[in-house]
Amino acid sequence: MSDLFDRAAKFFAELQSDLCRALADTDGAKEFGADAWQRPDGGGGIARVLEGGAVFEKAGVNWSSVDGELPADLAEQMPGQGRAFRACGVSLVLHPRSPMVPTTHANFRCLTKGDAVWFGGGADLTPYYFFRDDAVHFHRTLAEVCDRHAPVADYDLMKAACDEYFFLPHRNETRGTGGVFFDYLDGSEAALAFVEDLGRTFPHAYIPIVARRQPSPYGETERTWQLRRRSRYVEFNLLCDRGTIFGLKTNGRIESILMSLPPLVRWDYDVMAQPGSPEAELLTHLRAIDWLGRR
Amino acid sequence: MSDLFDRAAKFFAELQSDLCRALADTDGAKEFGADAWQRPDGGGGIARVLEGGAVFEKAGVNWSSVDGELPADLAEQMPGQGRAFRACGVSLVLHPRSPMVPTTHANFRCLTKGDAVWFGGGADLTPYYFFRDDAVHFHRTLAEVCDRHAPVADYDLMKAACDEYFFLPHRNETRGTGGVFFDYLDGSEAALAFVEDLGRTFPHAYIPIVARRQPSPYGETERTWQLRRRSRYVEFNLLCDRGTIFGLKTNGRIESILMSLPPLVRWDYDVMAQPGSPEAELLTHLRAIDWLGRR
Numbered sequence: 001m002s003d004l005f006d007r008a009a010k011f012f013a014e015l016q017s018d019l020c021r022a023l024a025d026t027d028g029a030k031e032f033g034a035d036a037w038q039r040p041d042g043g044g045g046i047a048r049v050l051e052g053g054a055v056f057e058k059a060g061v062n063w064s065s066v067d068g069e070l071p072a073d074l075a076e077q078m079p080g081q082g083r084a085f086r087a088c089g090v091s092l093v094l095h096p097r098s099p100m101v102p103t104t105h106a107n108f109r110c111l112t113k114g115d116a117v118w119f120g121g122g123a124d125l126t127p128y129y130f131f132r133d134d135a136v137h138f139h140r141t142l143a144e145v146c147d148r149h150a151p152v153a154d155y156d157l158m159k160a161a162c163d164e165y166f167f168l169p170h171r172n173e174t175r176g177t178g179g180v181f182f183d184y185l186d187g188s189e190a191a192l193a194f195v196e197d198l199g200r201t202f203p204h205a206y207i208p209i210v211a212r213r214q215p216s217p218y219g220e221t222e223r224t225w226q227l228r229r230r231s232r233y234v235e236f237n238l239l240c241d242r243g244t245i246f247g248l249k250t251n252g253r254i255e256s257i258l259m260s261l262p263p264l265v266r267w268d269y270d271v272m273a274q275p276g277s278p279e280a281e282l283l284t285h286l287r288a289i290d291w292l293g294r295r
Numbered sequence: 296m297s298d299l300f301d302r303a304a305k306f307f308a309e310l311q312s313d314l315c316r317a318l319a320d321t322d323g324a325k326e327f328g329a330d331a332w333q334r335p336d337g338g339g340g341i342a343r344v345l346e347g348g349a350v351f352e353k354a355g356v357n358w359s360s361v362d363g364e365l366p367a368d369l370a371e372q373m374p375g376q377g378r379a380f381r382a383c384g385v386s387l388v389l390h391p392r393s394p395m396v397p398t399t400h401a402n403f404r405c406l407t408k409g410d411a412v413w414f415g416g417g418a419d420l421t422p423y424y425f426f427r428d429d430a431v432h433f434h435r436t437l438a439e440v441c442d443r444h445a446p447v448a449d450y451d452l453m454k455a456a457c458d459e460y461f462f463l464p465h466r467n468e469t470r471g472t473g474g475v476f477f478d479y480l481d482g483s484e485a486a487l488a489f490v491e492d493l494g495r496t497f498p499h500a501y502i503p504i505v506a507r508r509q510p511s512p513y514g515e516t517e518r519t520w521q522l523r524r525r526s527r528y529v530e531f532n533l534l535c536d537r538g539t540i541f542g543l544k545t546n547g548r549i550e551s552i553l554m555s556l557p558p559l560v561r562w563d564y565d566v567m568a569q570p571g572s573p574e575a576e577l578l579t580h581l582r583a584i585d586w587l588g589r590r
Binding site for chain 1: 353549550561589
């Protein structure tokens with residue numbers, strides 16, 4: 001079991017390098033920095049951030065492997081005995097400069113507590129303007145990975161879990177057009193193989209979308225809309241996200257946890273999208289939608 | 296007791312008008328709008344927001360008077376029997392355009408639950424650049440109100456409560472240079488008189504600071520610093536603020552609750568203030584400081 005965790009941690013470290021290389025190539029103008037950090041209570045990580053790029057206004061790809069004692073309230077919500085835990089993973093958030101290119105987030109992690117070992121993670125897409133082809137491509141690519149790893153992975157269930165998790169109750173909308181999300185996936189060779197495949201495939205789900213949207217022109221209207229929508233991303237991460245709260249409660253590295261927040265954000269009072277506008281069209285798609293028509 | 300609540304609600308409505316008039320005069324370029332809203336579960340309010348002013352980039356002054364049933368988890372944390380409650384108050388957040396002018400927040404409220412009636416509120420200052428005179432003027436003005444209403448009001452206790460409440464544990468810093476904060480102040484004529492005096496006096500604590508800092512020149516460096524510091528304001532309000540969480544849990548009006556968030560905000564990765572710079576000087580003052588030397 002411990003072997004599985006160590007192999008996952010090693011895979012996640014390689015995945016971080018590979019993702020950063022692919023994303024820096026996509027950006028073409030800037031490279032990722034690398035900040036190694038130690039957690040005083042055990043373990044550490046490498047934070048890699050690219051800022052002010054040609055494609056990415058802010059992109060973060062973090063790797064960490066930490067261990068220690070969970071706070072009692074967190075420990076009792078998780079499988080396994082006792083409070084000693086280990087957690088390793090890669091977490092990525094990409095905030096493109098162009099409002100035509102969607103934001104994306106992905107996370108792959110392995111946890112142990114007592115005898116329990118499990119995987120969690122997922123990937124989701126947050127567009128500012130709605131293009132059906134993008135949502136379908138993203139979902140189809142992820143569904144193909146799940147299908148290759150049935151029955152460990154189940155696209156329908158993981159897609160539904162994503163819609164449920166990335167939901168802002170106070171706004172009554174999803175964070176974006178979804179993806180897949182899973183947690184407490186029992187630690188097994190098959191589960192590790194699925195997580196590895198999902199991590200390796202993620203760039204194929206996202207980078208083609210960047211390639212086709214990056215050339216689209218946009219102006220002040222679209223940029224302002226993007227900055228306003230980014231506020232919902234902040235609201236989700238600070239009000240709703242279990243991962244952020246886990247990081248803060250386990251005394252994680254603040255700048256790594258909050259690298260997920262967008263670079264520039266607007267909160268304007270009581271803004272409404274013009275009926276019939278492309279902005280209003282996005283909003284109609286911020287709910288659970290069956291993108292692939294497979295059910 | 297119910298009479299006290301009704302008188303408080305009426306006073307808060309008048310205070311909202313008076314504060315908006317004083318602040319629009321200070322701004323000189325824009326006026327406050329007024330959006331009346333009804334809460335489906337009982338009561339309602341008037342949201343008043345000024346955006347894009349000469350002095351205020353975004354200023355909100357809300358009045359509300361709501362009633363209904365508290366969720367069980369909130370109800371058990373509060374005085375009084377049962378779950379039926381009423382809450383009225385004025386809440387104000389001012390985000391100036393100039394980084395030389397501090398942000399401020401004030402809130403005055405009255406709650407009833409069962410037989411219990413109590414007041415809460417306070418006022419605090421969040422500068423982007425540190426000017427000792429501003430902190431001292433703000434605190435002295437509030438302390439004079441407290442002194443006029445001893446023993447109901449106690450500046451030393453209310454100042455310490457403010458430092459404790461407006462604290463970001465994940466950043467290990469206070470939100471700003473403090474002010475006064477109080478809660479569960481037993482409903483009495485003397486308490487209402489204190490709250491009225493504090494509300495009436497608040498403009499005298501803040502507007503003179505605007506008057507002396509507004510003419511100061513600033514450039515891109517100062518503006519960028521302001522936008523970065525505003526991210527800490529968002530973090531406090533969404534991660535730490537009981538008032539925001541109370542509003543969201545009691546199904547309040549989202550745009551009124553979140554009007555406290557700054558208009559434009561930056562999150563840059565792992566920014567450090569230059570040692571010896573004015574930016575670094577601010578940070579050394581984000582802790583509990585005895586501004587008046589009275590203790």
